[in-house]
Each structure stands twice: as structure tokens, then as C-alpha cells.
Amino acid sequence: MTLPPGAETTLKSVALKGGAVVCGVADAAAFDAHAPAGHRPADLLPGARAVVVVGGAAPREGDWAATSPWVLSTMGTTERIQSVGRRLAQWIESEWGYYALFVPPGTSSGDQPFVSLMLAAELAGVGSRSLAGPVLNREHGFMYWSAVITTAPLAADGPEAEPACPAPPCREMWEREGTTPCLRVCPLSDGGCLDGRIANGRAERTGYDAARCKTRVHTHWVPGFQKVLETTLDEPDRDKRKMLLYGDFMTRTLWAITYSSTNIAQCFECMRVCPAAHGLKEMR
Amino acid sequence: MGVFALDPEVYRRYKDEVLALSNSFQKIHQPGLSDKQIAERLGLDERTVTEIRCVAERDCYPLDEWQRAIEFKRKAALEWAALALKRPDLKPE
Numbered sequence: 051m052t053l054p055p056g057a058e059t060t061l062k063s064v065a066l067k068g069g070a071v072v073c074g075v076a077d078a079a080a081f082d083a084h085a086p087a088g089h090r091p092a093d094l095l096p097g098a099r100a101v102v103v104v105g106g107a108a109p110r111e112g113d114w115a116a117t118s119p120w121v122l123s124t125m126g127t128t129e130r131i132q133s134v135g136r137r138l139a140q141w142i143e144s145e146w147g148y149y150a151l152f153v154p155p156g157t158s159s160g161d162q163p164f165v166s167l168m169l170a171a172e173l174a175g176v177g178s179r180s181l182a183g184p185v186l187n188r189e190h191g192f193m194y195w196s197a198v199i200t201t202a203p204l205a206a207d208g209p210e211a212e213p214a215c216p217a218p219p220c221r222e223m224w225e226r227e228g229t230t231p232c233l234r235v236c237p238l239s240d241g242g243c244l245d246g247r248i249a250n251g252r253a254e255r256t257g258y259d260a261a262r263c264k265t266r267v268h269t270h271w272v273p274g275f276q277k278v279l280e281t282t283l284d285e286p287d288r289d290k291r292k293m294l295l296y297g298d299f300m301t302r303t304l305w306a307i308t309y310s311s312t313n314i315a316q317c318f319e320c321m322r323v324c325p326a327a328h329g330l331k332e333m334r
Numbered sequence: 335m336g337v338f339a340l341d342p343e344v345y346r347r348y349k350d351e352v353l354a355l356s357n358s359f360q361k362i363h364q365p366g367l368s369d370k371q372i373a374e375r376l377g378l379d380e381r382t383v384t385e386i387r388c389v390a391e392r393d394c395y396p397l398d399e400w401q402r403a404i405e406f407k408r409k410a411a412l413e414w415a416a417l418a419l420k421r422p423d424l425k426p427e
Contacts, residue, residue: 086357086368117415117424119407159369160388161358235410241402260358261394266403277397299400317403319410330418 053146058204061102064141069134070104071190074174077101077206078199084169091199094164095151100204102138103167103174105193107131111333114322120302123270123316128155128194135196148202155196161264161273167195174206178213180327181246181253182232182320183263186214192327216253217326224248231323244320266317270303278303340385348383349390351376356387 054060058075065073078091078098091098107130113122135152142150158164168185171177177185177195186192188210220230224247229237236242238257243266245257264273282294294300321327355375357366369387373380409426416424 084365086365086371088368088370089357115415115418117412119411122411159384161391236406242406262399262403264391265395265399266406269400269403269407273392274400276392277400281397299404317407319407319414322410322414332418 053202053204057146057202061138061142061204065102065104065134065138068104068137069106069130071106071108071193072176072187073102073104074171074176074207075100075102075204076170076173076175077208080173080206081165081169084173085166089158089162089165091165094153095149095199095201097149097201098151098199100200100202100206101153101165101170101174102142102198102200102204103170103176103195104131104134104138104197105171105176105187105190105195106134108190108193108328109318111328111331114318114328115333119316119318122318122322123306128196131194131196135198139198139200142198142200142202146202148200150202151199153197153199165197165199167197170197171195172209175208175210178210178215180213180215180232180324181220181230181248181255182215182236182244182324183255183258184321184327186324186326188212188214191329192321192324213253214326215324216248216251217324217329219325220253221248221251231325232320235319235323263317266319269316270299270306271316272307274299275303275307338381338385340382340389344382345386345389348376348378348386349393352383352386353390353394358387358391 062073078101081090087093091101107128109122116122132155139150139152142148153165153167168179171185172179177187180186184192185195191214216224216230223230230248233244233246236244238245238259243259243263246253246255248254268274278294278300282291285291285294352372355367355372357368367375369383370380373383376383412424412426416422
């Protein structure tokens with residue numbers, strides 16, 4: 051069975067009708083130059099030819115403007131776009147008869163993903179890496195990603211020629227103040243995670259504390275749970291153990307990791323201030 | 335047979351090298367290596383490298399840094415709300 055004419059257009063239409071804001075196709079082989087062995091599409095699905103990437107489910111302006119950081123962490127989940135990815139995989143198999151593997155959003159080992167969704171989005175031409183790290187779409191900014199690996203011989207879109215970052219206001223701020231909104235909110239030199247610069251109009255990352263970023267992104271998630279559990283197990287005093295176990299940190303973490311109040315990646319501060327991610331749109 | 339538990343001595347000896355070579359933390363100009371590639375480079379077996387990496391991923395900062403993360407995010411969210419909503423009274427002290 052071969053693909054019908056205009057297959058890529060049809061597939062993107064199905065994705066957009068299903069709830070995606072953007073959809074692109076990456077060449078499965080293009081991952082080889084960027085991802086280590088074991089984290090490439092064909093490692094997961096032998097014979098993979100293409101990776102279909104969908105993006106969407108961005109936070110609303112009310113979420114960005116919330117006074118509590120826990121609003122974005124609870125509302126900004128990947129689940130809505132994952133359901134689009136799952137439906138797309140089902141559609142490819144039932145309509146075209148090619149294998150279609152929904153890339154699991156979890157980890158394959160430790161904290162490592164099966165396949166990098168950020169890399170997939172870049173290679174599919176629906177986003178580009180920002181100075182802060184997350185992949186941003188030129189038109190829609192910050193969004194969540196989902197991907198489907200398939201043996202279908204879809205034509206790839208290829209990476210974007212022009213990145214979303216740096217946005218014009220960030221270039222101006224760099225000229226004026228020697229910093230950008232993301233670098234200012236989370237500076238590596240002052241207990242934060244990011245360092246970088248804008249040179250010749252291009253954002254260039256020069257430093258990144260990934261370990262600290264993880265404490266902020268996964269505060270009340272699996273890493274936070276392991277840290278407080280370790281501290282509790284090391285505590286010889288029974289009463290102090292109780293304070294740790296029943297305290298706010300452990301309680302909130304357990305609500306999160308048991309999906310009682312869905313809460314996965316939690317630090318949005320570099321994205322909250324980023325004009326390319328969502329800007330500052332005034333509402334009434 | 336129980337769960338594979340890493341020898342703490344082996345962990346202490348190799349954790350910095352494994353973490354530096356791995357793909358766990360975003361690199362700036364190049365991708366990291368897979369556990370298999372790291373194992374070949376350091377003369378270890380792949381499963382040992384996987385365990386070293388997984389433990390090291392969690393072992394970089396103490397619990398205090400998690401508390402600092404909470405304080406950072408609370409302050410940053412309020413600062414943005416004050417700016418976006420034009421409510422300077424929301425600014426944290």
C-alpha cells in the first residue's frame with residue numbers, strides 16, 4: 051500500500067481538527083546527527099521513516115498572569131496534546147496501514163526520554179530552540195509537544211530557517227541592558243539556571259545549570275519526592291520524621307505524583323517573561 | 335535475584351564522569367553520549383553506567399535547593415502578575 055496523493059496535507063488536517071495547533075513531519079533519519087544511539091526513532095520502531103509532531107495546549111493568559119506558580123504547574127499539562135498524538139497514530143494505522151508508534155511521554159531510563167520531543171519539533175519545522183531552552187513556535191510561541199513515529203514514507207518539512215528567539219523586544223533589551231527577560235529572571239550568575247547572549251541577532255546559550263533547573267521544573271514531582279524521602283529516612287527522630295512526611299512539601303508532592311492534581315513540569319518563569327513564548331497580551 | 339543495586343564506591347568514583355558525558359542534561363553545542371557509549375569509554379558495563387547516571391541525576395543538589403526553587407517561583411510569579419495586571423501592590427517585598 052502506498053500513500054495517497056497529498057498525504058501530508060491530509061494528515062495535518064486530521065491533526066488540526068483533532069486539537070493540534072501545529073503539525074509537522076520530520077525525517078526519522080535526521081535524528082541520527084543529534085540524538086545518541088538508543089534515542090532515535092528507528093531504535094524504538096525499526097524501519098521508521100518519519101516522525102509526525104503535533105503541538106498545542108498552550109496555557110491561557112489567565113494562567114500566565116496567575117499570582118500562584120502552582121496554577122501553571124497544575125493546568126499546563128501535556129495530556130491534551132498527547133491525546134491528539136494517540137489519535138493520530140491510530141488514524142495512520144487504520145487509514146494507511148503503516149506502523150505508527152505514539153512516542154511515550156514518560157522516561158525510558160532515569161530522566162531520559164525515549165525520543166526528545168523538543169528535537170522532534172525542531173526537525174519537523176514547527177519550533178526552534180530558545181535561549182531559555184524550550185522549543186518555541188514562531189507564530190504561537192510556547193506549547194506542548196507530542197510525536198508519532200511511523201513507517202509511512204511521509205515527506206519531511208525540515209527545520210525552520212528563522213528561529214522564534216530572540217524576539218524583537220529581547221534584541222532591543224539586549225542592546226539597552228545587556229540582558230534578556232529570561233536571563234534576567236533566572237540568571238546563572240545569581241543562583242539561577244541560564245546564561246547567554248545575543249550576537250549578530252542570534253541567541254547563543256553560554257551556560258546552563260540543568261541540575262538546578264530540574265529542582266525548579268520538578269519541584270513537586272518524582273525528584274522532589276525522592277529528595278524528601280531520602281531526608282526522612284536519614285532522620286533518626288520520630289517526631290521530625292512526622293513533620294517531614296506530613297508537611298506541605300511531601301503532601302503537595304504526593305498530590306502531584308499521584309495525579310490527584312495533575313502536576314508535572316512546574317517552572318515556567320523563563321517562559322512567563324518571554325515575548326516569543328506568549329508575550330504580554332492584555333485582557334479585560 | 336533482587337533489584338540491581340549499584341556499589342556506592344563505584345558510584346562515587348564515576349558519577350562526575352558519567353554525568354558529564356551523558357545526555358541527561360542538555361548540552362550547549364553537542365549531544366551527550368548514550369549509556370552504552372559511556373560504558374565503552376570508561377570500561378564499565380552498560381547497566382552500571384545506567385545506574386550511575388540515574389542516581390547522579392538526582393544527587394546534584396540537596397533538598398534545600400528544592401525549597402529555594404519554591405521561593406524563587408513564588409516571587410517570580412508575583413512579579414509577573416504585578417506587571418501583567420498593572421497591580422504594583424502584588425509585587426513581593
